[in-house]
Amino acid sequence: xxxxxxxxxxxxxxxxxPGAALAAAPDGARQEALLHLLRQDCGACHGxxxxxGLGPSLLPGALAGKDAxxxxxxxxxxxxxxxxxxxxxxLSPEEAAWLVDRLKAGVGP
Ligand code: HEC
Numbered sequence: 001x002x003x004x005x006x007x008x009x010x011x012x013x014x015x016x017x018p019g020a021a022l023a024a025a026p027d028g029a030r031q032e033a034l035l036h037l038l039r040q041d042c043g044a045c046h047g048x049x050x051x052x053g054l055g056p057s058l059l060p061g062a063l064a065g066k067d068a069x070x071x072x073x074x075x076x077x078x079x080x081x082x083x084x085x086x087x088x089x090x091l092s093p094e095e096a097a098w099l100v101d102r103l104k105a106g107v108g109p
Contacts, residue, residue, distance in 0.1 A: 026095050034099055037090070038107060045083060050103070054083060060106045068104060072096040 026034055039048065045055040056062060063071065075096040078086035087096065 025098050030095070031098075034091075034095055035102070035107060038099060038102070050107070058103050060104055063100075063104050068097065068100050071100045071103075075099060 038050075042055075042058070043050065045053055046058045047053040047055075050058040052058075052062075072093065073096075074084065076086060076088040076091065076093060078084050091099070
């Protein structure tokens with residue numbers, strides 16, 4: 001590849017990649033922010049280690065057998081009549097799904 005072409009390809013890749021990542025799953029920096037939110041905000045009710053507090057345990061064992069899409073919906077919409085608030089202002093559906101996947105896999109303290 002000639003040098004100007006190679007440079008153009010690099011610029012295009014840098015310009016396109018973050019957007020592509022955002023549409024599918026959160027990118028690296030956003031993943032960090034989401035895990036921070038999980039520990040700080042979700043942890044306030046579900047416990048610092050997510051083993052339960054005011055809200056139930058969000059550890060893999062507690063979530064096993066529960067549908068990931070249902071759980072993501074709970075995160076987005078909250079559970080009316082309970083302290084579980086809706087997060088759809090802060091989180092996109094993709095981000096809620098990503099968080100539920102992390103929870104089911106076990107994010108650790
Ligand atoms: C103000 C307290 C509070 C905060 C903050 C909170 N939750 Fe909850 N959450 C609850 C309570 C209470 C319930 C259980 C409600 C019920 O069913 O009675 C719950 C339920 C859930 C459930 C359903 C669990 C199950 O086993 O069905 C999920 C998933 C969940 N929360 C995830 C989150 C996530 C992710 C966050 C942060 C983005 C979060 N919660 C923040 C209080 C909270």
